[in-house]
Amino acid sequence: MMITLTRPWIFFISQQMEVQSDLRRFWAYAKLPLPVLLSMGMLMAQVTVADPGTSDDGVEVNTVPKTLFVVVDGIPADVIERVSTPGIDAVAAKGSYQRAYVGGEIGMPTESPTVSAVGYMSLLTGTWSNKHNVRANYGIEPNYAFWDIFRVAKYQARAITTGLFSTWTDNRTILMGDGLEAAGGYKFDFVADGYENDPAFAPALEDVERIQAVDLHVTTLAAKTLLESAPDLSWVYLQHTDDIGHRDGDSPSMDFAVRWVDARVSELWGAVQARSQQFSGEDWLVIVTTDHGRTSSNGKGHGGQSDRERTIWIANNSPRMVSPAERSAAIVDIYPTIVEHMRFDMPEEVAAQLDGQSLLSQ
Ligand SMILES: [Zn+2]
Numbered sequence: 202m203m204i205t206l207t208r209p210w211i212f213f214i215s216q217q218m219e220v221q222s223d224l225r226r227f228w229a230y231a232k233l234p235l236p237v238l239l240s241m242g243m244l245m246a247q248v249t250v251a252d253p254g255t256s257d258d259g260v261e262v263n264t265v266p267k268t269l270f271v272v273v274d275g276i277p278a279d280v281i282e283r284v285s286t287p288g289i290d291a292v293a294a295k296g297s298y299q300r301a302y303v304g305g306e307i308g309m310p311t312e313s314p315t316v317s318a319v320g321y322m323s324l325l326t327g328t329w330s331n332k333h334n335v336r337a338n339y340g341i342e343p344n345y346a347f348w349d350i351f352r353v354a355k356y357q358a359r360a361i362t363t364g365l366f367s368t369w370t371d372n373r374t375i376l377m378g379d380g381l382e383a384a385g386g387y388k389f390d391f392v393a394d395g396y397e398n399d400p401a402f403a404p405a406l407e408d409v410e411r412i413q414a415v416d417l418h419v420t421t422l423a424a425k426t427l428l429e430s431a432p433d434l435s436w437v438y439l440q441h442t443d444d445i446g447h448r449d450g451d452s453p454s455m456d457f458a459v460r461w462v463d464a465r466v467s468e469l470w471g472a473v474q475a476r477s478q479q480f481s482g483e484d485w486l487v488i489v490t491t492d493h494g495r496t497s498s499n500g501k502g503h504g505g506q507s508d509r510e511r512t513i514w515i516a517n518n519s520p521r522m523v524s525p526a527e528r529s530a531a532i533v534d535i536y537p538t539i540v541e542h543m544r545f546d547m548p549e550e551v552a553a554q555l556d557g558q559s560l561l562s563q
Contacts, residue, residue, distance in 0.1 A: 302532070
């Protein structure tokens with residue numbers, strides 16, 4: 202996939218001044234072919250070394266907040282807790298691991314199907330499906346009035362760079378409506394997606410193995426970009442574990458898939474750690490989570506409101522995270538947690554609609 206990496210790079214050099222002056226304009230004018238990865242080493246110095254921020258109480262803060270969140274699809278909490286996952290454990294060793302829930306409140310308007318796109322959208326908007334309006338993986342018509350976290354990022358007075366590294370292109374084009382005026386226009390500076398729709402990508406592989414190869418490629422590009430360019434807010438989405446869950450259910454192959462994706466988390470965590478050593482002023486929040494559990498009977502399905510389908514988990518590297526004993530966490534709590542860590546401002550009407558609360562305790 203050198204073409205993918207090289208073409209934007211060459212293009213970037215010719216557009217460099219424009220990029221430096223206004224990243225959003227770059228996206229709007231350049232109309233880059235996708236999939237692309239903008240591997241902009243030179244850009245880093247221009248946009249990611251932000252000025253020190255100011256906290257709510259006016260005290261100058263000498264760190265640059267950064268956030269990476271990772272969604273590994275469809276791994277039940279009991280599985281992640283049973284299988285050896287040294288990558289996720291290494292993240293949680295700096296912070297915590299806790300169970301959490303998806304699906305809203307049973308029997309209430311917020312009750313939401315425990316389906317993938319519904320879960321991502323609840324994370325991305327901090328709201329349940331009665332607000333964001335995503336109830337399935339297809340035929341999706343999101344309500345963009347509930348701003349996604351990347352739109353909030355681009356609302357800031359200071360320049361915030363964003364990255365998306367994803368095995369499902371609809372995450373960007375539909376759920377977040379990247380480029381759509383109704384969804385706030387262009388909001389990603391670094392993108393690696395589209396591979397699952399590219400016939401030239403690993404054509405010899407069968408579906409499940411091909412998606413696994415996409416996950417691997419997306420991880421590689423994400424790790425490289427995190428290390429070299431460190432977008433202020435990044436999302437990595439990996440699908441393989443859900444494919445194996447649907448095919449094999451609870452099984453040794455599912456356990457193996459979990460160990461495999463844990464190694465991808467290790468790659469990403471390694472990149473963040475290497476980056477932190479180089480740039481000690483960066484304050485990284487890393488969150489690893491999943492979008493739903495699976496059925497109790499055999500682990501093949503999901504979508505309903507059983508305990509196992511509703512139970513997810515959140516691993517993170519923050520010593521500030523509330524303990525599960527204090528209150529139970531939900532997927533909608535991740536958005537306000539990121540907002541707090543990133544010291545983002547939000548329009549009042551956006552903040553007022555959030556269904557979650559920050560998980561940071563101080
Ligand atoms: Zn899923």
